[in-house]
Amino acid sequence: MSPRAGTAPPQGAPVQSLGWRERWRAFRNARVASPAFQRWAAGFPLTRGVARRNTRALFDLCAGFVYSQILFACIRLDLFRTLQDGPLAVEVLSPRLRLAPERAERLLRAAASLGLLSRLPDGRYALADLGAALVGNPSVAAMVEHHALLYEDLRDPVALLRGEAGPTRLSGYWPYAEADDSVALTAGAVAGYSGLMAASQGLIAEDVLDAYGFGRHACLMDVGGGEGAFLSAAARRCPDLRLMLLDLPSVAERARHRFAAEGLADRIACHGGSFLDGDLPRGADVISLVRIVHDHDDGAAMRLLRAAYAALPPGGSLVIAEPMSGTPGAEPIGDAYFGFYLLAMGSGRARSADELGRMLAEAGFTGIRTLRTRRPLLASAVSGSRPPVNV
Numbered sequence: 040m041s042p043r044a045g046t047a048p049p050q051g052a053p054v055q056s057l058g059w060r061e062r063w064r065a066f067r068n069a070r071v072a073s074p075a076f077q078r079w080a081a082g083f084p085l086t087r088g089v090a091r092r093n094t095r096a097l098f099d100l101c102a103g104f105v106y107s108q109i110l111f112a113c114i115r116l117d118l119f120r121t122l123q124d125g126p127l128a129v130e131v132l133s134p135r136l137r138l139a140p141e142r143a144e145r146l147l148r149a150a151a152s153l154g155l156l157s158r159l160p161d162g163r164y165a166l167a168d169l170g171a172a173l174v175g176n177p178s179v180a181a182m183v184e185h186h187a188l189l190y191e192d193l194r195d196p197v198a199l200l201r202g203e204a205g206p207t208r209l210s211g212y213w214p215y216a217e218a219d220d221s222v223a224l225t226a227g228a229v230a231g232y233s234g235l236m237a238a239s240q241g242l243i244a245e246d247v248l249d250a251y252g253f254g255r256h257a258c259l260m261d262v263g264g265g266e267g268a269f270l271s272a273a274a275r276r277c278p279d280l281r282l283m284l285l286d287l288p289s290v291a292e293r294a295r296h297r298f299a300a301e302g303l304a305d306r307i308a309c310h311g312g313s314f315l316d317g318d319l320p321r322g323a324d325v326i327s328l329v330r331i332v333h334d335h336d337d338g339a340a341m342r343l344l345r346a347a348y349a350a351l352p353p354g355g356s357l358v359i360a361e362p363m364s365g366t367p368g369a370e371p372i373g374d375a376y377f378g379f380y381l382l383a384m385g386s387g388r389a390r391s392a393d394e395l396g397r398m399l400a401e402a403g404f405t406g407i408r409t410l411r412t413r414r415p416l417l418a419s420a421v422s423g424s425r426p427p428v429n430v
């Protein structure tokens with residue numbers, strides 16, 4: 040058998056001496072890779088805990104898709120709302136789910152094992168914490184449903200990584216990611232993603248408003264503001280703040296309808312256009328970019344940050360809020376989930392707070408700060424300011 044690539048230096052290459060850390064890592068990995076060591080460690084009292092946790096962690100990685108599809112089935116069958124009013128027995132649930140009793144029980148047991156439901160001592164099923172949280176966040180259910188597209192795109196992740204997968208389902212769902220002329224996108228082309236974004240703002244808008252005191256400013260412009268869910272929340276929170284929104288024309292039109300329905304039409308100016316073509320509208324002393332920068336590759340992202348800088352008056356501020364790479368305790372959300380989500384979408388990448396800070400500095404911003412958000416795994420935030428003229 041030929042040696043695996045990377046296990047030995049190529050012939051003729053200088054042999055570098057390894058530091059003690061590398062030697063320890065090589066020794067440790069060789070032990071962990073050995074089935075005999077694995078069996079021993081699973082039985083020895085001092086290593087048993089780590090061995091079991093690792094086995095479970097690896098199994099969970101193998102089974103992630105199965106768990107996701109069980110959640111998907113629960114949502115498709117409206118199981119969580121069915122249990123909202125109290126526990127039910129399999130015999131009651133089975134006809135409501137239109138599943139044979141044995142199949143209903145199989146799903147219910149699976150959902151209970153995943154912490155979505157609890158099986159009560161009398162055999163009935165009730166919502167557990169995770170199922171109850173889903174009832175309160177219907178936009179998460181919508182996210183789970185739209186993952187069907189993502190999973191199709193991830194069918195061959197290596198082809199996706201190599202750029203050999205062809206057009207993806209997600210690039211159709213987010214047509215601005217690869218469109219030659221995103222300004223021309225029709226109402227039909229933006230309706231799906233725009234509705235999903237508006238619904239899921241409920242998960243982050245209040246956290247972003249808690250993280251940064253927008254009330255100290257005179258006018259906020261939400262760039263890429265979608266159909267206005269973030270600005271509606273800002274309007275409620277800061278009654279004296281003037282508000283502006285910029286998004287693609289057919290999305291800005293949806294925002295106009297929303298603001299009219301909420302009685303906010305006089306308070307919020309909606310602009311239809313592209314933030315990647317030319318100047319941004321003037322007049323705001325704070326600009327927000329909520330779930331925007333990560334959609335774009337580095338060149339476009341820098342153009343946007345420079346345009347925001349130019350649109351602000353001296354002393355004005357910019358706030359970026361989005362899920363970020365390397366968020367402590369949520370590393371797989373930025374680097375695995377959004378890393379591959381954006382790959383399938385066709386543009387952008389998750390960046391760390393430090394990297395966004397460096398980009399802000401390159402665009403001219405100063406006083407760059409990472410803001411503390413309540414649930415950084417859903418959105419972290421970074422701010423910076425255009426320096427006052429006389430500094």
Ligand SMILES: CC(C)=CCC/C(C)=C/CC/C(C)=C/C=C/C(C)=C/C=C/C=C(C)/C=C/C=C(C)/C=C/C=C(C)/C=C/CC(C)(C)O
Nearest residue numbers: 168172176179182183213242330331333334377380381384
């Ligand atoms: C009551 C007593 C006495 C004790 C209870 C004990 C206790 C404290 C329990 C805690 C209960 C609790 C409050 C739970 C709360 C749970 C919550 C709020 C869960 C929220 C979960 C949110 C999830 C799973 C969000 C998922 C979001 C997703 C998948 C977002 C995807 C976003 C995408 C695809 C965005 C795309 C935009 C683009 C294209 C990248 O720009």
Ligand SMILES: C[S@@+](CC[C@H](N)C(=O)[O-])C[C@H]1O[C@@H](n2cnc3c(N)ncnc32)[C@H](O)[C@@H]1O
Nearest residue numbers: 215236263264265286287290313314315329330
């Ligand atoms: C991921 S969504 C975020 C929407 C909103 N900020 C939120 O968090 O719910 C990205 C938004 O940027 C808008 N967008 C994309 N490219 C744009 C461009 N070139 N000019 C203006 N808006 C654009 C999209 O229409 C969409 O509303």
